[in-house]
Amino acid sequence: MPSESLRLWDPVVRLFHLSIAGVFVANYFFNEAGDDWHVWLGYYAVAWLLVRMVWGFIGPRSARWADFWPTPSRLASHARSLLAGRPEHRLGHSPLGALVMILMLLALLTVGLSGWAMEEIDALWGADWPLQVHETAADGLLVLVCIHIAAAVFESFQVRDNLPLSMLTGRRRRLPDDSTR
Numbered sequence: 001m002p003s004e005s006l007r008l009w010d011p012v013v014r015l016f017h018l019s020i021a022g023v024f025v026a027n028y029f030f031n032e033a034g035d036d037w038h039v040w041l042g043y044y045a046v047a048w049l050l051v052r053m054v055w056g057f058i059g060p061r062s063a064r065w066a067d068f069w070p071t072p073s074r075l076a077s078h079a080r081s082l083l084a085g086r087p088e089h090r091l092g093h094s095p096l097g098a099l100v101m102i103l104m105l106l107a108l109l110t111v112g113l114s115g116w117a118m119e120e121i122d123a124l125w126g127a128d129w130p131l132q133v134h135e136t137a138a139d140g141l142l143v144l145v146c147i148h149i150a151a152a153v154f155e156s157f158q159v160r161d162n163l164p165l166s167m168l169t170g171r172r173r174r175l176p177d178d179s180t181r
Contacts, residue, residue, distance in 0.1 A: 005172060005173050006091075006171065006172060007170055007171055008062050008092065008166060008170065008171065008172040009062060009170045010059060010062070010063060012051070012052075012063065013052075013055070014170055015048075016051065017167055019044070019045070020045055023041045023042075023044060024108075024141065027041050027045075028138060028142060033134075034118075034119075042111070042112055043116075045108060045112060046109070046112035046113075046116070053105075062091065062093075067092060067093075068092055068093035068097075068098040070095045070096070074098075075095045075099065077095070078094055078095040079096070087155065091172055094155065097155070100147055101148070103144055104148065107138075107141040107144060108141060110133065110134075111134060111137045114130050114137060149164075152164050161173045
């Protein structure tokens with residue numbers, strides 16, 4: 001008989017998630033743009049982003065891009081299951097969750113690169129567009145984070161499993177139709 005739960009999220013994925021969440025909250029709501037904490041936390045976030053990108057190729061199955069990349073067929077199947085009220089029982093990222101995650105990573109990269117450009121490229125000092133890109137990407141990231149949180153809560157009710165808790169503990173309830181993972 002399979003155990004009640006299984007290890008799903010490895011420490012790298014969990015530390016990435018917690019680190020990025022913490023940096024985003026600190027820099028978006030509490031740190032003044034351009035101050036030392038804001039800048040250094042931004043560099044810290046981009047370093048974690050690079051680690052996560054590499055980990056997507058070399059990490060365990062649930063962390064790998066190939067395991068959850070949101071292909072058109074995966075997205076269509078997931079959307080059909082949601083519209084039909086039959087949640088897909090899948091460990092790891094759902095296809096729509098993966099799409100939002102990738103959009104968040106791209107927004108984070110844009111925030112990081114535009115922030116770096118404002119600080120480090122002399123030719124851009126005084127230019128307005130890097131700041132506009134930075135602020136727009138940060139605001140877009142906030143929208144995506146809200147979607148991410150709402151979707152995690154919604155999916156938790158649908159699959160009857162506490163998905164946010166699984167990101168903290170690394171463990172997820174074994175699904176009845178997937179005892180092999």
